[in-house]
Each structure stands twice: as C-alpha cells, then as structure tokens.
Amino acid sequence: MPVIxxxxxxxxxxxxxxxxxxxxxxxxxxxxxxxxILAGMSLEQKVxxxxxxxxxxxxxxxxxxxxxxxxxxxxxxLFNSNIQTxxxxxxxxxxxxxxxxxxxxxxxxIATDQEGGVIQRLRDGFTT
Numbered sequence: 001m002p003v004i005x006x007x008x009x010x011x012x013x014x015x016x017x018x019x020x021x022x023x024x025x026x027x028x029x030x031x032x033x034x035x036x037i038l039a040g041m042s043l044e045q046k047v048x049x050x051x052x053x054x055x056x057x058x059x060x061x062x063x064x065x066x067x068x069x070x071x072x073x074x075x076x077x078l079f080n081s082n083i084q085t086x087x088x089x090x091x092x093x094x095x096x097x098x099x100x101x102x103x104x105x106x107x108x109x110i111a112t113d114q115e116g117g118v119i120q121r122l123r124d125g126f127t128t
Contacts, residue, residue, distance in 0.1 A: 037106060045105065049074035052111065056081050058088055060095045068099045075109035083112075086126055 038046070052075035055064035067073075076096055083089055093110050100108055 041106075045072050048072040049106070051075070052077050052109075054079055055096075058082060058084050058092060060092065060099060065099055068096065068105075069103035072100060072103060072105035073108070074106075075111060078110065078112040085124075 041049075048071050051071070051073040053067060053071075053073040054077050055061070055067065057064070058081070060068075078089070078093075082092060096110065097107055100106070
C-alpha cells in the first residue's frame with residue numbers, strides 16, 4: 001500500500017475515532033420526562049422499581065393485584081404457571097400493565113426465563 005494511501009486511511013480512521021468519542025446529544029424532552037416521573041415518585045415507589053416479582057397463575061389474582069398496586073415492582077417475571085397460549089399471555093401482561101399504571105406506577109418490564117434449551121417457557125404458538 002503506498003505511503004499516501006496509508007496516511008489517508010490512518011487520518012480517516014483517526015477522524016472516525018474522534019467522532020465516536022463525542023457525546024451523543026440526548027433529547028432534553030426525554031430527560032425532562034424522566035426527571036418529572038422520578039420527582040413524582042415516593043421513596044417506596046423508587047425502591048419498588050428495583051424488584052422483579054413473580055405472580056402465580058395464568059390470570060391476575062387478587063393477591064397479585066394487591067402486590068402490584070401496593071409495592072409497584074419495576075418488573076414481573078413469567079414462569080410456567082403464567083403461560084398457556086400467546087393470546088392468554090397477551091391478556092395477562094396487558095392486565096399487569098393496566099393495573100400498575102392505574103395505581104400510579106410506571107409500566108413494568110416483563111421478562112421470562114427463556115434459554116431455549118431445557119429451559120423454555122414459551123413453547124407452542126410462540127416464536128423465539
């Protein structure tokens with residue numbers, strides 16, 4: 001490779017590297033929204049955001065509803081007891097979200113243990 005091409009390539013790589021190191025501008029509106037949500041949360045709600053709960057069953061029970069409205073966890077994990085069909089899981093997770101939002105909480109992160117081998121919660125009718 002000629003010296004001039006090599007120097008041009010190195011200069012181009014250096015310029016790209018410097019551009020990648022620049023901070024990415026964040027939307028001030030998003031930051032303001034996050035700050036407003038946090039400012040409106042009680043200490044209990046902020047602590048609840050650090051927990052992931054499991055609510056037993058294919059439908060939201062009264063006990064599960066009480067847990068969501070009282071403690072407002074940040075996430076819910078789905079296991080075998082929660083999962084039947086894609087339509088049922090959709091109804092269940094929508095109910096979880098509606099319940100926590102109606103209680104003044106923020107939307108949940110909903111997760112499942114889905115390793116794809118022996119551990120596979122989402123089976124028939126689900127795409128993984």
